[in-house]
Amino acid sequence: MLILECPCCGVKAEETELAPGGEAHLKRFGPGSSDEEFEAYMFARKNPKGVHFERWRHAYGCGKWFLAARCTATLEVFGTYPAQTTEPPAELIAKIQAKRPDWKGWK
Amino acid sequence: MRRYSVFAIAREALRYHSGWGKAWRAPEPKKQYDVIIIGAGGHGLATAYYLGKNHGIKNVAIIEKGWLGGGNTGRNTTIIRSNYLQDSSSAIFEKARSLYENLSQDLNYNIMFSPRGLLMLAQTHHEVRGYKRTVHANQLQGVATEWLTPEQVKKVVPIINLHGPRYPVLGGQWQARGGTARHDAVAWGYARACSDMGMDIIQNCEVTGVHQQNGVVTGVSTTKGEIGCKKLGIVVAGHSGVVAEMAGFRLPVESMALQALVSEPIKPVIDIVVMANTVHGYISQSDKGELVIGGGTDGFNNYTQRGSFQHIEETLRALVETFPIISRLKMLRQWGGIVDMTGDRSPIISKTPLGNCFINCGWGTGGFKAIPGSGWAMAELVAKGEPGPLASEFDMWRFKEGRFIDESVAAGVAH
Numbered sequence A: 001m002l003i004l005e006c007p008c009c010g011v012k013a014e015e016t017e018l019a020p021g022g023e024a025h026l027k028r029f030g031p032g033s034s035d036e037e038f039e040a041y042m043f044a045r046k047n048p049k050g051v052h053f054e055r056w057r058h059a060y061g062c063g064k065w066f067l068a069a070r071c072t073a074t075l076e077v078f079g080t081y082p083a084q085t086t087e088p089p090a091e092l093i094a095k096i097q098a099k100r101p102d103w104k105g106w107k
Numbered sequence B: 001m002r003r004y005s006v007f008a009i010a011r012e013a014l015r016y017h018s019g020w021g022k023a024w025r026a027p028e029p030k031k032q033y034d035v036i037i038i039g040a041g042g043h044g045l046a047t048a049y050y051l052g053k054n055h056g057i058k059n060v061a062i063i064e065k066g067w068l069g070g071g072n073t074g075r076n077t078t079i080i081r082s083n084y085l086q087d088s089s090s091a092i093f094e095k096a097r098s099l100y101e102n103l104s105q106d107l108n109y110n111i112m113f114s115p116r117g118l119l120m121l122a123q124t125h126h127e128v129r130g131y132k133r134t135v136h137a138n139q140l141q142g143v144a145t146e147w148l149t150p151e152q153v154k155k156v157v158p159i160i161n162l163h164g165p166r167y168p169v170l171g172g173q174w175q176a177r178g179g180t181a182r183h184d185a186v187a188w189g190y191a192r193a194c195s196d197m198g199m200d201i202i203q204n205c206e207v208t209g210v211h212q213q214n215g216v217v218t219g220v221s222t223t224k225g226e227i228g229c230k231k232l233g234i235v236v237a238g239h240s241g242v243v244a245e246m247a248g249f250r251l252p253v254e255s256m257a258l259q260a261l262v263s264e265p266i267k268p269v270i271d272i273v274v275m276a277n278t279v280h281g282y283i284s285q286s287d288k289g290e291l292v293i294g295g296g297t298d299g300f301n302n303y304t305q306r307g308s309f310q311h312i313e314e315t316l317r318a319l320v321e322t323f324p325i326i327s328r329l330k331m332l333r334q335w336g337g338i339v340d341m342t343g344d345r346s347p348i349i350s351k352t353p354l355g356n357c358f359i360n361c362g363w364g365t366g367g368f369k370a371i372p373g374s375g376w377a378m379a380e381l382v383a384k385g386e387p388g389p390l391a392s393e394f395d396m397w398r399f400k401e402g403r404f405i406d407e408s409v410a411a412g413v414a415h
Helices: A035-042 A092-098 B004-012 B043-055 B087-101 B102-107 B126-143 B150-156 B183-196 B238-244 B309-322 B368-386
Strands: A003-005 A011-015 A019-023 A051-057 A065-073 A075-083 B032-038 B059-062 B118-122 B145-150 B169-173 B201-202 B207-213 B216-223 B223-233 B253-263 B274-278 B281-285 B289-302 B331-340 B348-351 B357-361
Touching: A003 A075, A003 B043, A019 B289, A051 B289, A065 B032, A075 A092, A075 B043, A075 B126, A092 B004, A092 B238, B032 B043, B032 B183, B032 B216, B043 B059, B043 B183, B059 B223, B087 B102, B087 B368, B102 B183, B126 B145, B126 B169, B145 B150, B183 B201, B183 B368, B207 B238, B216 B289, B223 B238, B223 B368, B238 B331, B238 B357, B253 B309, B274 B309, B289 B309, B289 B331, B309 B368, B348 B368
Parallel strands: B032 B059, B032 B223, B059 B201, B118 B274, B223 B357
Antiparallel strands: A003 A011, A019 A051, A051 A065, A065 A075, B118 B169, B145 B169, B207 B216, B216 B223, B253 B289, B253 B331, B274 B281, B281 B289, B348 B357
């Protein structure tokens, strides 16, 4: 069972307490953007077999959104961090790079 | 290929069944093919079969990283129906359902198609309105479905509890010609027919790269070496995004785990397929007597072919409150498959940014029922280079252009 530590309240929450929220660090496009940008924002989600950054909500806990780095091929969790950021923390990226030398980076 | 018939059984019965040959060959790959299909599941094999049968293209290889029919084709709950809301969906699903009716004869392989009837329960007033609307749409589309009252529901499925603890049964949408088929047999039947036409089914051979020259596909790298092709069809379900990345484009799909389970075998209790989308569970009984049970997907990206425990609990809770008689059954086996979900929950059968490379994916949680129709439409696209009437609405550019084929709310996404 997936266990993620909520960075807001510090609880090690298991899956039934959590609601998945899809890809993290989306750049939003709205009126005035090109068709390609808008389509990519709406539909072309990253779907990697490997390291994935995603949004979760501690729905049956503190109720706050947070972000997590997880491997979709093994379900290994690399770490969680608060949602108030535009990119993953440097120490988390270093940790993932150490574990997955072939990883091409989060962008 | 030796035809299967009552005479063949009688002949083999007299010689200890020593004369049955292999159903399909296991060849080494050639250097070059006219068409390579990646993925020997139901959709890939059906594509190859109709390429040969309808379009005369028989220099075809079907490459499979695992074993034939070992992905979602062997992991689904074998439900066949075509009661969709949108015209383009019901056209392709009804084509598939009608092909299933004669598929055993067509392939000379018993796929055990059982049009036992399929019932989708309406348990909220919203669902009642939605399914009545679908019934009306189906009548215009020439798909035979009808609305059943709660009394009629009780008649077709006597073990149902109409007054459940959470949601009462307010009626149901009934498709008498829906049902089930033996999922493995569909893959095996197509494989045997493809092999008989001279096509090469290459198992245990994983594609590791896609080659292109001037924007046109020229072949693939595999764990069994380089193989050249004039045209490439990608039909790999859950791993569509991974193969598309090799071919240099991104797909609007996300891969998630969907689980199913079967109970211990019991005497016949339910002779139709029932789907309950509000409480989220569906059930049918196999010929062996096992109850075949499915539910919803896990909500997060996953490639591991195993799902979360709480979804099993959720599904079983839903079914126990709908069918209290099953509450003490033991569950025998549980498994997961990786489904590729699109934004509008409709499939993609499309040309791609790479020349002569075609993709068939995005069937999400409901691909099995579509296998013959999907293969038919994909074969036409690969053979002619342009989609025919069945596939024309399902191109991957519909997301950019806003031409969604929205089945996510209307027809119920549980399959």
